Amino acid sequence: MSEFKTVGKRHRRKDGFDKLTGRALYPQDMQIEGMAYGATVRSEKPHAYFTCDTSVAEKMPGVVIILTAKDVTAMNHHGVLFKDHEVLCEKKVRRVGDPIAFVVADTEKQAEAAAKAVIINYDELPALFDPVEAMKDDAIQVHDGQSNILYHYKCRRGDVDKAFEEADVVVENTYYSPFVDHVFLQLESGLSYMEEGRLVLVASSQYPHFDRLEIAEALGLEEDEVVIRNPAVGGAFGGREDITMQIHLGLATLLTGRAVKVTYSREESFYAHSKRHPMSMWVKTGATKEGKLIATEAYIVGDTGAYASWAINVLRKAGVHVPGPYEIENVKVDSIAVYTNNPFCGAMRGFGATQVPIAYEQQIDMVARELGMDPFEIRYKNCMKKGSMTPNGQVLVESVPLKECIEALQGMMEGADAND
Amino acid sequence: MQMIKQGKGIALSWYGTGYGNGFPDVSIATVDLSPDGKVILRVGATEVGQGAKTIMPQICAETLGFEPGEVTMICEDTDSFKDSGTAAASRQTYNTGNAVLLASKAFKEAVFVEAAQYMGLNASVGLAMEDGLIWLEMLPEKRMTLVELASKITEEDRVLTVTETFTAQTTTMDPETGMGAPYWPYTFNAYGVEVDVDTDTGRVHVTKAYCVQDVGRAINPELVEGQIDGGFVMGLGYALYEDLGVKDGVIKNNRFAKYIIPTAMDIPEIQKVIVEDPENTAPYGAKGIGEPVMVPVAPAILNAIYDAIGVRILEVPATPEKVLIAIKQAGLIFE
Amino acid sequence: MFDLKINVNNEWIERQIPDGLRLLDFLRNDLGLTGTKEGCGEGECGACTIILEGRAVDSCLVLAVQCHEKHVTTIEGLETEDGLDPVQQAFLDNGAVQCGYCIPGMVLSSKALLDANPTPSEDEIKDAVSGNLCRCTGYDKILTSVKHASEIITSKTNDDDLKAGE
Numbered sequence: 010m011s012e013f014k015t016v017g018k019r020h021r022r023k024d025g026f027d028k029l030t031g032r033a034l035y036p037q038d039m040q041i042e043g044m045a046y047g048a049t050v051r052s053e054k055p056h057a058y059f060t061c062d063t064s065v066a067e068k069m070p071g072v073v074i075i076l077t078a079k080d081v082t083a084m085n086h087h088g089v090l091f092k093d094h095e096v097l098c099e100k101k102v103r104r105v106g107d108p109i110a111f112v113v114a115d116t117e118k119q120a121e122a123a124a125k126a127v128i129i130n131y132d133e134l135p136a137l138f139d140p141v142e143a144m145k146d147d148a149i150q151v152h153d154g155q156s157n158i159l160y161h162y163k164c165r166r167g168d169v170d171k172a173f174e175e176a177d178v179v180v181e182n183t184y185y186s187p188f189v190d191h192v193f194l195q196l197e198s199g200l201s202y203m204e205e206g207r208l209v210l211v212a213s214s215q216y217p218h219f220d221r222l223e224i225a226e227a228l229g230l231e232e233d234e235v236v237i238r239n240p241a242v243g244g245a246f247g248g249r250e251d252i253t254m255q256i257h258l259g260l261a262t263l264l265t266g267r268a269v270k271v272t273y274s275r276e277e278s279f280y281a282h283s284k285r286h287p288m289s290m291w292v293k294t295g296a297t298k299e300g301k302l303i304a305t306e307a308y309i310v311g312d313t314g315a316y317a318s319w320a321i322n323v324l325r326k327a328g329v330h331v332p333g334p335y336e337i338e339n340v341k342v343d344s345i346a347v348y349t350n351n352p353f354c355g356a357m358r359g360f361g362a363t364q365v366p367i368a369y370e371q372q373i374d375m376v377a378r379e380l381g382m383d384p385f386e387i388r389y390k391n392c393m394k395k396g397s398m399t400p401n402g403q404v405l406v407e408s409v410p411l412k413e414c415i416e417a418l419q420g421m422m423e424g425a426d427a428n429d
Numbered sequence: 430m431q432m433i434k435q436g437k438g439i440a441l442s443w444y445g446t447g448y449g450n451g452f453p454d455v456s457i458a459t460v461d462l463s464p465d466g467k468v469i470l471r472v473g474a475t476e477v478g479q480g481a482k483t484i485m486p487q488i489c490a491e492t493l494g495f496e497p498g499e500v501t502m503i504c505e506d507t508d509s510f511k512d513s514g515t516a517a518a519s520r521q522t523y524n525t526g527n528a529v530l531l532a533s534k535a536f537k538e539a540v541f542v543e544a545a546q547y548m549g550l551n552a553s554v555g556l557a558m559e560d561g562l563i564w565l566e567m568l569p570e571k572r573m574t575l576v577e578l579a580s581k582i583t584e585e586d587r588v589l590t591v592t593e594t595f596t597a598q599t600t601t602m603d604p605e606t607g608m609g610a611p612y613w614p615y616t617f618n619a620y621g622v623e624v625d626v627d628t629d630t631g632r633v634h635v636t637k638a639y640c641v642q643d644v645g646r647a648i649n650p651e652l653v654e655g656q657i658d659g660g661f662v663m664g665l666g667y668a669l670y671e672d673l674g675v676k677d678g679v680i681k682n683n684r685f686a687k688y689i690i691p692t693a694m695d696i697p698e699i700q701k702v703i704v705e706d707p708e709n710t711a712p713y714g715a716k717g718i719g720e721p722v723m724v725p726v727a728p729a730i731l732n733a734i735y736d737a738i739g740v741r742i743l744e745v746p747a748t749p750e751k752v753l754i755a756i757k758q759a760g761l762i763f764e
Numbered sequence: 765m766f767d768l769k770i771n772v773n774n775e776w777i778e779r780q781i782p783d784g785l786r787l788l789d790f791l792r793n794d795l796g797l798t799g800t801k802e803g804c805g806e807g808e809c810g811a812c813t814i815i816l817e818g819r820a821v822d823s824c825l826v827l828a829v830q831c832h833e834k835h836v837t838t839i840e841g842l843e844t845e846d847g848l849d850p851v852q853q854a855f856l857d858n859g860a861v862q863c864g865y866c867i868p869g870m871v872l873s874s875k876a877l878l879d880a881n882p883t884p885s886e887d888e889i890k891d892a893v894s895g896n897l898c899r900c901t902g903y904d905k906i907l908t909s910v911k912h913a914s915e916i917i918t919s920k921t922n923d924d925d926l927k928a929g930e
Contacts, residue, residue, distance in 0.1 A: 014559075016491045016713045019651040021856055022483045023502070024476060028864030029852045029871065031799020031839040038798035055678030105678045138678055164607030185744035188673040188680070192690050194803050194811055194865040194899055215475055216515035217507050237507045243865030244899050245477040246663075250517055275804040279683035284673065325450060325602075329611055334443035342607070350678050356517055358663065359720045362444050363727075367745060370440040370728035374735065384439055384732070392441065393617075401602055403610040408708035408716065411441060414619035414641040417702045418439060421639045422621045478863025478900045651859035658902030659862065685808035685897070693890045693903040 024241070033241040036211050037198035037272045044200070045073050047261060047271035048120035049254070050110040050127045051280060052102035055315075055350040056136035056151075059102055059129050061109055066126040071119030074265055075127065076111040081260060083229030087252045089219070089355070091317045093152060096227050096256045102131075103151055104315035104350055106280030111257040113269055140312040140347035141289075151315060151348035159313060160321040160346040162328035166400050167339030169295075172304035176295030180375045184292065186364040188312075189285040191357055195243020196278050201258035202268035208235050208259055213242040215249045227256045228263055235259070247356030248282040251318055283318050283355030286311040286346075288327065288364045294372040295339075300380050300387045302373070305332040305400075309344040309365070311354070318355030320346035327361030332400050333369035334411055335391040340400035385419050432628040432763045435636075436737025439621040440728035444721040445612025446519040451601035454520065455594060456528035457511040460489065460536040462589040466561065466576030468493060468536075470502045473513035474525045479719050480652040481521050485529050487648050488712050492533035494559035511592065519717030522648065523614060524597055526712035531593035539591055544578055598710075614708045614716045617643040620661075620725040622697070624733040628756060628763040631749030633669055633734060638699040645708040645716035657701050657722045664726020666691045669746050738763070766829050772797070773841030781828055788812045790828040791838055799839035799868045803897070810896035813869035814838050820876035820892070839868035842875065850920075851875045854913035855906070862900035870896045874910045882917050884910070 011017050027033040052059070063075040078085050078099035085099060086092035098107050110127050114120035137143040143157040151157055173179055199212035208230065214220050217237040225232045242249065254271050261269040273281055288311045295304035309327050313320035328344030344361075357363075377387040392411040398404055448454040459471040470489050474481040486500040493500075503509045513525045541553035544563045548571050550556075557566050564572035582589055602609030623637040640657050647653045670689040674681035682688040707714020731742050740755040756763075769778050772795060779794060791797045791814070800823055803811030807825040814823045815837040842849040848856065851874050861867055870893055877884055877892035884892070889910045890903075898906065 013713070014491055014494060015487050015497050016646065016648050016715075017650065018487075019859070020483060020487060020497050020649055022480060022652070022859070022861055023486065023497075024482055024864070025856045025861045026848075028861050028867050029839075029848070029855055030843055031797070031868055033864050034798065035801075035865065037802070038792075105680070136678060138675075162607070163605055165605065166607070182741075182743055187745070188675045189667060189671050190673055190688060192688065192899055193863070194809065194897065195801070195863065196803065215477060215517050217475065218473060218512040219515065221507050235507075239475060239505050241864060242475065242477040244863040245516065246899070247517055249477070250515060272802075275685065275806070275809075276683050279673070279680055279688070287675075322449065325611070326445065328607070329445065329602075330443060334441050334615075334617055351675055352673075352678070352680060358660070358723050359444070360518065362442070362720070363664075363667070363724050366440060366442050366724055366728040367731060367743075370442070370725070371731055371735075371741065371743070374438075374732050375741070388439075388441055388619075393443070400607070401611060402608045405615065408614060408643070408645055408706050408711075408714075409617065410643050410704050410706035411443075411617045411619070413704055413706070414617060414643055415441065417641040417704065418619040418621050418639055421641075421700055421702070422437065422439070480862070655859050655862055655901055655905060658904040659900045660902070662902035663899065684806065685804050686806065690897060690899065691903075692895075692897060693893045693907065696890075696903050699902075699904055 035195050035198065035241045035243055036200050036213060039200050039211060041200065041202055041268040044268035044270050045113050045115055046117045046120045047257060047269050048112045048124035049108050049257065050112065050124050052105055052107040052109055054102060054131045054133055055105050056134040057102055057131040058100055059131050062128040063110060065128065066112065066123040069123040069126055071115035072123045073113045074261065076260055080264065081227060082263065084227050087223045087227055087256060088316065089250055089318055090321060094316050104352055106352060111261060113261045113265065136350040138349055138351055140310050140349050143347050143349045151350060157348040158345060159317055159348055160324055162325045162344040164328060164340055164342040164400055169304045169306045169339045169341040172339040173295045176303055177298035178296045178376050178379045179293065180372055181293040184290045184368040186288050186367060188287050188352065190279060191246040191248035193244030193246060193248055196273050196275060197253050197281055198272040199254045199258050200268065200270045201262040203262060203266060208262060209238060210255055210259055211238045211240060212255050213249060214239055215245045220252065220255050223252050224256055224259045228259055246358045250356045251283050253281045280352065284352050285357035286313060286323050286354040290365060290368045292331065292368040292372055294376055296376045298380060300382045300390050302335050302337050302391045304339040305337050306341045307331045311346050312349050312351055313346050314349055314351040314353035316353035318353055323361040327365050329401060330362040331365040331369055333373065334393045336393060336397050337400060385415060388415055433625045434628055434737040434763065435623065435625055436733040437621065437623050438729045438733025438736055439619065440725040440732060441619050442725035443615050443617050444724055445615050446523060446717040447597050447599065447612055448518055449599050449612045451599055454514060454524055454597035456513040456525040457592060457594050458528035458532040459511065459590060459592040460532045462579050464579055464583040466579035468495065468500045470500055470529065471510040472504060472525060472529055473510045474504055474521045475516035476504065477516050479656065480649065481516060483652060484522065484648045488526050488529045489533045491713065492530060493537055519719045519721065522715050522717045523711050524595060526715060527595035528593055530712040531595055532591055535593050536591045539589055540578065543582065543589065544573055547578065547581055548573060614711060616716045616718055616721040618721055618725055620729045622729045622733050624730060624737055626734060626737040626752065628738060631752035633747060633752065635665055635697040635730060638697045640699065641702045641704060642718060642722060643704045643706065644718050645711050646705050646714035647703050648713065648715050650703060653703055653718060654701050656718055658699060660722025661699060661726055662691050662696060664723045665695060667745055668727035668730040672746050768828055769833055770831050771835040773837060783829055785828045786824055787826040787828045787831055788823040791823060797838050797840050801865055801868060810869045810873065811866055813872045813896060815872050815876050818876065818879065820873040839871060849875065850916040851878065851913045854909040854916065858905050858909040858912055860901060860905040860909040866896055866898040870898065870906060878914055878917055883914055
């Protein structure tokens with residue numbers, strides 16, 4: 010008998026009925042009488058100065074306004090940690106896909122046609138695509154006046170060098186994880202309009218209150234002059250944390266008084282939102298012949314692309330998690346976030362902790378193999394438990410049922426064997 | 430003749446939830462009593478598909494003795510709820526769930542204080558509430574409904590509304606040593622897979638999956654299972670198919686035809702076990718699981734590939750090309 | 765321009781439309797039936813799936829003119845006064861919905877399968893929804909839902925047969 014009335018019960022989702030009957034509305038499903046449509050002009054070059062000529066496009070049928078950097082009413086910036094994105098790039102683009110202009114027209118087709126007629130002249134700059142190259146002292150700066158090394162997490166516990174000397178088994182490898190995408194099914198879409206003197210924005214977001222702050226700051230409005238309405242969100246996984254079209258829409262409505270809507274295509278969506286940080290992870294693991302892990306050393310380089318987004322938190326999480334859920338006395342970790350001219354990276358499910366187990370779980374399997382130990386056995390021997398201390402010195406006060414998890418897994422996998 | 434080698438692989442993982450590193454991780458929840466006696470929960474837990482809109486009312490309902498259908502949650506308009514932080518970092522269940530729990534408890538206390546007054550009792554001690562009925566346990570005839578209470582409060586031109594804040598506890602880490610308590614709580618898991626590797630084509634197919642997930646407490650097991658299923662398949666795509674193919678800053682694979690994500694044809698038989706070891710600072714012991722469920726998948730698959738063919742794939746995705754190259758480089762011949 | 769006559773959800777509709785208008789846009793914009801979604805515009809994701817003359821089809825790849833005098837079913841056409849279609853009910857009861865964006869297409873692919881083959885094997889179900897991408901659910905509860913819907917439908921048919929025989 011459950012001690013709870015509702016906790017632990019398989020209650021049906023509250024929003025299931027609407028989603029199953031076509032009633033649930035995502036921003037692309039919404040219309041407002043007389044609304045105009047937006048289309049974004051984006052950089053085709055990874056690193057360049059540019060000039061933008063909208064004179065031809067402005068004269069095209071149905072065009073209401075074409076926004077460029079000079080039209081941003083207060084601050085031409087946004088960003089979840091550092092405000093290093095421009096709402097619309099003013100003179101320089103730092104990645105393919107950087108937004109340069111936002112065309113507003115009476116119909117979608119007219120907006121798209123006019124967007125194609127915006128002329129961008131690029132004066133290309135040498136570009137950085139390799140984060141290791143970008144770390145060098147003489148590398149060009151992705152953001153003027155700033156080092157390309159955005160963040161360097163360090164963990165220093167015990168003495169790894171001594172421990173590796175004493176270790177009976179040492180395994181060392183470099184692992185790699187590439188640029189990966191959230192690919193949420195619902196394409197980015199938003200709608201903005203004025204309502205009783207306030208700017209209303211309807212957009213699928215993971216954090217409406219923060220979006221409101223960003224919009225208010227960029228446009229020079231008070232927070233309570235902006236309202237965010239979050240309709241159904243078609244998946245996120247971290248890809249809807251950075252501003253995409255929200256400020257473009259708000260600015261367009263502010264300057265024209267009209268409702269404006271934009272929906273991205275799938276190809277554009279891939280460029281518009283963040284990516285998972287690619288990482289190269291060099292990991293060295295040392296163990297005794299009894300299979301006790303005694304040292305982990307790791308050097309991680311994460312490519313955050315042209316903008317910071319959540320780089321600091323991601324490379325921090327990667328650095329903290331790379332030793333794995335194991336009791337290890339000697340740990341040395343360096344985890345570094347680097348700017349390049351690649352597509353920008355940010356939050357994506359696991360947030361740095363997803364890339365590193367590709368290394369640490371293969372390392373421990375390799376140690377086991379060298380010692381002739383079973384993969385379960387070595388994990389029982391080293392796994393964290395209630396009261397364990399992490400490499401950062403944090404005591405895991407409770408709720409650490411790793412041993413129980415391993416037991417349950419072994420039961421399922423070896424129990425299955427017994428039945429074959 | 431097609432050569433299929435079979436292998437098994439396991440992986441453990443851990444995940445520290447929340448903003449972390451001493452950043453103020455704050456959630457705020459409000460519980461109102463509507464004039465017609467309904468419970469309204471106002472909280473910024475964005476529903477992105479993960480089920481926030483289902484479990485927050487469950488937490489509130491559990492505290493107030495209701496079925497969750499009796500609690501209305503409002504989370505769509507910045508005018509109608511306060512900032513509860515992002516729906517990310519697997520933080521909503523723990524952080525915002527705690528704010529909901531605190532607000533619900535405070536609401537219940539406020540209801541008891543009001544009810545005690547209306548019923549002419551000396552104190553609010555010893556009252557109980559279930560399915561909208563409030564009564565004195567030692568003398569059950571002393572009772573009233575929440576609907577009646579709401580009506581009386583409304584007649585007096587008052588409103589009953591409670592707002593509570595929860596702030597998670599973490600500390601910043603020392604920048605040179607990393608000493609600190611960067612995340613809380615951590616969520617753990619142990620996943621295993623069985624794979625078939627076709628040594629002629631390099632294709633890897635996951636045939637079975639075993640997912641053992643630590644959750645603290647499953648507020649709604651159906652939703653937890655849905656997360657495990659979804660996290661597993663996203664991890665499978667990460668392990669075997671997904672690569673944007675960025676070259677010179679250009680995304681080569683920016684269409685579904687080229688950026689391959691798993692379909693229903695790719696999924697294995699999947700067995701799931703939920704492990705409950707409640708975390709006592711968490712709402713009913715529940716920890717966040719939205720991200721943890723993806724984390725051990727790719728390493729389990731890579732370990733299984735090694736078990737099948739004796740080659741280590743050190744980068745994801747383990748595409749057929751990479752698997753064949755690795756077999757060739759290892760000088761392995763499969764007959 | 766073309767004088768289209770089309771049956772959508774059991775209702776005959778006549779409209780004059782541009783020749784190049786996609787069925788997806790006709791349904792969403794001209795008829796306001798926004799349940800059918802766009803996920804890629806290239807027939808790769810299945811979010812725009814509808815049932816055309818009994819077959820599940822990507823409506824982003826079909827022109828409205830190609831549906832002249834034909835029958836189309838969208839997600840909005842599944843409910844009756846008696847309630848949800850068994851496929852919808854099964855998805856609801858088995859926790860197969862998360863963000864919901866793939867759901868209309870997924871439900872219609874499933875329904876087209878069950879209308880043609882009320883007792884499909886697991887492989888046949890996987891094949892039927894293989895063109896419907898989902899990023900949230902991992903498909904498992906979707907497959908369970910389709911099997912469950914199949915049970916409901918066949919037991920209803922058996923009941924009806926029994927009654928007919930009385």
